[in-house]
Amino acid sequence: MERARLSVVMIAKNEAELIADCLRSADWADEIIVLDSGSTDDTVAIAERHGAKVFTHTQWEGFGKQRQQAQRYASGDYIFMIDADERITPPLRQAIESVLENPQPHRVYSCARRNLFLTRFMRHSGWYPDRVIRLYANAGYHYNDNLVHExxxxxxxxxxxxxxxLLHLTCRDFFVFQRKQLGYAEEWSRQRFQAGKRCGLFSATAHGLGAFLKTWVLRAGFLDGKPGLLLAFVNAQYTFNKYAALWALARQQKAKHHDDESHLSGHL
Known part of the structure; x- marks a missing residue:
């Protein structure tokens, strides 16, 4: 059986600091596709220097649809979806090569991610093995339409x-990581709000507390030491922010509806 061709596919924006090492870890693939969503740094130039085929799509409709668009440019039989802050280790490359040598129908493939939190690759806290499905047949599968957490x-x-x-440099800078988390929380809450979901403030608090206990106790975050404790607080904060934002959107809609009614009644 002929070896299947592999396209490593990435969506990116302003990843000049990270993208080179990612591309070097994937330079054995048959092609690398980078879909840029409007970088203002050297992301595009660096990607081109490393042999990637670079395309641009700035009409942002969420992470899911952006990955769908990126995949459309790929010509390989198989897709490996990757982010700029990830690196393919030699053992993972070997495993991927084995699949390409003997492709099987109706199968997709997951890999374990080792997530960096500040100075440590976490071994617990729900951050390892953190299996993600990344290798799949180009013709048969694609990402969903989710705005975030696609x-x-x-x-x-x-x-x-x-x-x-798969090495994942999740959190190298605490402030950058927090800003990303806040952005994810905003997109998550808007998506849920548009789907008709609602949440009370007490429920948001309970979800945040539950996230802390899940990370620190159930997922043995205490075995990751001080970084594990900090991560438990960060997960609690992120979870609270998601549900509190959902609560706030409903309050804003209610207030707007009340203002519109008051404005209308004032003209009657």
Missing amino acids: SLDYRDATVCRLDGD
């Missing part, structure tokens, strides 16, 4: 585990 729509395919880890 995932592969693999339907009834069998999920197989790849050996080797």
Whole structure:
């Protein structure tokens, strides 16, 4: 059986600091596709220097649809979806190569991520093995439409585990990480609000507390030491922000509706 061709696919914006190492870890692929969403730094130039095929799509409709658009440019039989802050380790490359040598129908493949939090690759706290589905047949599968926390729509395919880890430089800078978390919380809350979901402020607080206990106790975050404790607080904060934002959107809508009614009654 002929070896399947691999397209490593990435969406990116202003990733000049990270993208070079990511591309070097994937330079053995048959092609690398980078879909840029409007970088103002050297992201595009760096990607081109490393042999990537670079395209631009600035009409942002969320992470899911952006990944769908990026995949449309790929010509490989298989897709490996990656982010600029991730690196393919040699054992993971070997596992991917094995799949390409013997492709199987109706299968998608997950890999374990080793997530960096400040100075440590976490081993607990729900951050490892953190399996994510990244390798799949180009013709059969694509990402869903989620604005954030998008995932592969693999339907009834069998999920197989790849050996080797994907390194993820999740949090190298605490403030940058917090700003990203706040952005994710905003997109999550807007998506849920548009779907008709609502939340009380007490529920938001309970969700935040639950996230702390899940990270620190159930997921053994205490074994990750001080970084584990900090991460438990960060997860609690992020979870609270998501649900509090959902609560706030409903309050804003109610207030606007009340103002509109008052304005209308004033003209009667």
